Amino acid sequence: MRLAIFGATGGIGRHVLAQAIAAGHEVAVLVRDPGKLTSVAADVRVVSGDITRREDVAAAISGCEAVISALGPTADAGQVGVFREWAHHLVACMQATGPPRLVLLSGAAVDVPGERKAVSDRIASMAVRLLAKHVVAAKQAEFDVVHGSLLDWIAARPPRVVDGPATGRIAAGLDLRLGPRSRISQPDLATFLLRQTTDDTWLRRAPFVTS
Template structure:
């Protein structure tokens, strides 16, 4: 497939690029600062952009089979960036006629899992209160996706770790895995690539966790 990856210098985005190249895909990595991007490969194109000009993004998304985005706030002070930057990506995609988009959201944005324990409810409530602005940003981003004409998927992981890829995790389309407390960034990337051509995940939120 021909793929474009936004947020390619982040933990998940970088893993998407690496795994996609290893799988033989052609990848365009959109980055703000190419000096921070260390992945290389013969099927890799690095596209420099700060995403402030949606029109300038059209060449990065035109003719692609799927767009995968790891864009999002890394700090509370960055809350709002996921919605703002995803709007630019959506505009460019719709202008270029590219339809498939997968983005990273978060488990608390989705529905609570079935039979959630009181302890887990308390943990989610505490984390949600602390990161409320970030989760509000992700909810607004998902609303933008739902209002768009793209074939979107919102991938909702719980707490992220930096463990190696395993390829083994649970996935719930339209829901959240029960007792799903962690997942590695590498496995989020693995899941997103696996869903890129999966029609069952189109216009759906997908919870993933170990």
């Protein structure tokens, strides 16, 4: 499969990229600094650019069959606008000429219209929003744009993501009870994201994903 991966140099994205290459997929990535991908440059199509430029986003997804975004914002307040703009660019490009399938890395604190979170989950979301309000706000803005699109999207909402080894234990669901100890490793989350490029189980839904 021909995939476009955004956020390929980040903690989760690098695992998505490695697993995609290992699985034999043809991969395109958009990065500001191609030097960060010299070790895999021969295996991927590297587009140098920025997610806030629509023409760069369009170049990255050109000819691809699915898109995976593993982008994560910083704690800066300006990221809210950046992620809203990026999402608009991506949706516009995909709806115009790109692939219909978008797999989006979101977060457990992101709210989905119409859902009724358990009390414990609402409390946890409130705590995360207080501690990382700009990060959550940026991912919420991104999700809201994608949710309102016509794309075949899937948004994964993990709790705490840790830099640990793959365990093979992956649970996904809309009614999962997440607690203070809920977590998933970066490689396990990457595996889940990659699977969603061909799995319709969670089409146009946003499951919580944990181990």
